[in-house]
């Protein structure tokens with residue numbers, strides 16, 4: 001069973017723009033649809049859609065359209081009543097397929113709601129994996145995820161924790177050195193975390209260098225178990241304390257990269273729930289990512305649309321840092 005916590009959920013609204021966007025111009029649009037989103041919601045939907053038990057914990061007002069959009073979703077939803085409406089994120093797609101995203105910050109979380117969300121997370125005693133995913137709402141303490149990890153660890157020493165976030169919240173988790181089993185940055189997020197944001201493109205283009213950078217993160221932070229580093233069209237690398245692998249999928253026709261990272265994390269978790277070895281978890285991650293980008297909009301692949309046997313995984317020669325002398 002997998003539980004996800006989404007502190008900053010969103011209604012993802014897709015608009016088809018008539019003509020190319022132009023700064024300062026006027027364009028018509030057609031509404032393509034709304035989807036209940038936020039990274040944790042997407043992961044729970046993918047995992048639940050693969051027939052595994054999943055729970056999504058999130059804040060939302062009881063009658064928010066967000067809650068109605070979740071009716072029929074393949075996971076259990078635990079919505080903690082909040083007062084602020086769920087934010088709306090816009091994806092604008094031009095006729096040529098170029099997409100522009102406009103994300104709202106999200107309203108500040110009430111401290112009482114925050115506490116109820118954490119209580120709900122700690123109360124789920126059957127979880128194998130807890131997934132903390134996405135940005136924090138405006139005004140949250142950047143160390144909120146780090147605090148949640150510490151409380152989870154104290155209450156549930158054996159649970160596995162996966163984190164997919166970026167910037168200050170990710171840096172705070174890594175610095176806190178609490179035990180986190182998996183982080184899933186992309187190349188840009190890892191570069192920023194390592195203090196050299198300009199290196200993101202170079203890491204994305206060079207899987208061996210990317211794996212070395214991920215290894216450096218593990219060497220510097222004893223609490224981290226593994227890094228699933230996604231590299232866009234370049235697939236992904238998985239670096240654990242036991243080894244490193246690269247996973248590559250044959251080229252696919254890309255329709256929308258929205259949700260690719262969430263799908264990749266879901267693939268890893270679905271394989272982990274089946275007790276598959278690390279290289280196979282990587283293959284499932286890359287296969288889920290590739291399936292996600294070949295689907296339109298923010299559609300999350302179903303397990304029938306995913307074929308991990310198409311992914312080639314190869315070990316990378318990345319070793320732990322030499323222990324220092326003396």
Ligand SMILES: Nc1ncnc2c1ncn2[C@@H]1O[C@H](COP(=O)(O)OP(=O)(O)OP(=O)(O)O)[C@@H](O)[C@H]1O
Pocket residue numbers: 185186187230231232233234235236249252254257258259260261262264285286287288289290292293
């Ligand atoms: N252009 C592409 N072609 C093929 N596969 C892709 C492409 N972009 C992404 N993928 C697949 O999706 C996975 C995740 O993509 P990416 O590295 O872009 O995640 P991300 O930046 O975290 O995404 P998100 O914006 O959803 O958080 C990749 O590992 C790969 O499997």
Ligand SMILES: [Mg+2]
Pocket residue numbers: 164185186261262
């Ligand atoms: Mg991502």
